[in-house]
Amino acid sequence: MPYSDKVVDHYENPRNVGSFDKNDVAVGTGIVGAPECGDVMKLQLKISADGVIEDAKFKTFGCGSAIASSSLATEMVKGKTLEQALAIRNTDLVQELALPPVKIHCSVLAEDAIKAAIADYQSKQAKMKSAETLVNSVEVTGAVAVAA
Amino acid sequence: MTIPVSAVLAPLLTTTGYFDLLGVPVAVDDATLTRRFRELSRIYHPDRHANADAETQTVALDATALLNDAYRTLHDPFTRAEYLLRSKGGVSLNDLQKNAKPPQDLLMQVMELQEALMEYQEARLDDDTGTMRRLTPTLTEARTEFTDAYETLAGRLSGLFAAFDSGDDRAGVLASVAEVVGTRGYLRRVLTNLNGTLTDTDSTGG
Numbered sequence: 001m002p003y004s005d006k007v008v009d010h011y012e013n014p015r016n017v018g019s020f021d022k023n024d025v026a027v028g029t030g031i032v033g034a035p036e037c038g039d040v041m042k043l044q045l046k047i048s049a050d051g052v053i054e055d056a057k058f059k060t061f062g063c064g065s066a067i068a069s070s071s072l073a074t075e076m077v078k079g080k081t082l083e084q085a086l087a088i089r090n091t092d093l094v095q096e097l098a099l100p101p102v103k104i105h106c107s108v109l110a111e112d113a114i115k116a117a118i119a120d121y122q123s124k125q126a127k128m129k130s131a132e133t134l135v136n137s138v139e140v141t142g143a144v145a146v147a148a
Numbered sequence: 149m150t151i152p153v154s155a156v157l158a159p160l161l162t163t164t165g166y167f168d169l170l171g172v173p174v175a176v177d178d179a180t181l182t183r184r185f186r187e188l189s190r191i192y193h194p195d196r197h198a199n200a201d202a203e204t205q206t207v208a209l210d211a212t213a214l215l216n217d218a219y220r221t222l223h224d225p226f227t228r229a230e231y232l233l234r235s236k237g238g239v240s241l242n243d244l245q246k247n248a249k250p251p252q253d254l255l256m257q258v259m260e261l262q263e264a265l266m267e268y269q270e271a272r273l274d275d276d277t278g279t280m281r282r283l284t285p286t287l288t289e290a291r292t293e294f295t296d297a298y299e300t301l302a303g304r305l306s307g308l309f310a311a312f313d314s315g316d317d318r319a320g321v322l323a324s325v326a327e328v329v330g331t332r333g334y335l336r337r338v339l340t341n342l343n344g345t346l347t348d349t350d351s352t353g354g
Contacts, residue, residue, distance in 0.1 A: 031255045035330035038337025040258050061262040 003064050004098035010068035015075050018057040020044045025128055028121025030113040039066050043113035047121055053077045065103035069093050069110035082118050160211050165235050166218035175309035185219040225305045229325050237322040258334050261290050291342045298335045301328050
C-alpha cells in the first residue's frame with residue numbers, strides 16, 4: 001500500500017528532529033515503543049513556566065508512518081497548553097496523515113509519547129517542588145545556626 | 149495397508165490447538181517435537197492417500213497443512229510463546245502492546261544504541277573513519293550484550309513453558325511470557341540493525 005503524500009512529506013522532510021537535554025527541568029521526555037516491530041520513539045517537550053509547550057523535538061526509529069506520526073505530533077503540540085496537548089488523539093493524526101488501518105498503531109505510539117513526555121515533565125516539577133521545600137527548610141535551619 | 153482414513157483424520161481437524169494436535173506439552177523439547185511431527189506427517193501425507201476417495205484426500209491435504217503450521221509455529225520458542233498467548237491466554241500482540249508496561253531502561257538503551265548506529269552509518273557515508281573508530285567498540289559490545297540478552301530470553305521461555313505445564317499460576321506465567329515476547333521485539337530489531345551494520349565493517353577490516 002503506498003503512503004499518502006502527507007506521510008511521504010513528513011518522512012522526507014521531518015519537522016523538529018533532534019533532542020533537548022533530558023535533565024532540563026523544563027523538558028519532558030517520553031520514550032515509547034512498539035514491541036511487535038521494535039520501533040522506538042522519543043518525543044521531548046520544552047514547557048514554559050506557565051505551562052505552554054514552547055518547542056518540541058522527536059527522534060523515531062521506525063517505519064515511515066511512525067516517523068510521520070511523531071513529526072506531525074511535534075507540530076501539533078507547539079503553542080498548546082498541557083491540557084490541550086493531552087486532548088490530542090491518535091485519530092487526529094490518522095485523519096491528517098490518511099494512515100491505513102495497519103498503520104494506526106503508529107499514531108497510537110505518537111499519542112502515547114505525548115502523554116509520556118507530559119507525565120515525565122509533571123513528575124520532574126513535583127520532585128523539584130518537594131526539593132525546593134527541602135532547600136527552604138535547610139536555609140532556615142542554616143540561618144538559625146549562623147545566628148547562633 | 150488400508151486404514152479407515154476419514155475416521156483417523158477427521159478428529160485431527162477438529163483438535164483445538166497445535167499442542168493437542170501434535171500431542172505434546174507446551175515445554176516439548178526440539179527432538180520430541182520434530183519426531184512427533186514426522187510421525188504424524190507420514191501418516192497423513194497426501195501421497196499415502198492418493199488412491200483414496202476424494203473426501204479422504206481433502207482431509208489428508210488439510211491435515212498436512214495443519215501439521216506444517218503447527219510445527220512451524222511451535223519450533224521457534226518465540227512464535228511458540230506468541231501462540232501460547234493467543235490460544236491459552238487470549239492475548240493478542242495488539243493488546244500486549246497496549247497493556248505491557250514498556251521497559252523504560254530497555255527503551256532508553258535501544259534509543260541510544262539506534263542513535264549511535266545512525267551516527268556510525270552517516271560517518272561511513274562521509275568516510276569519517278575517526279567517528280567510526282570511536283563508535284565501533286560501543287557497537288561491538290552492544291552486539292555481544294544484546295545477543296546474550298536474546299539467548300537469555302529464549303532460556304527464560306523454556307522455564308516458563310515448563311511452569312505452564314505444571315499448571316500453577318497460569319495467569320502469572322502468561323504475564324511473564326507476554327513480557328518476554330514484548331522485550332524480544334526490541335532486541336531483535338536492534339540486533340538486525342547491529343549485525344547488518346557491523347558485518348560490513350568486519351569484511352572491510354579483513
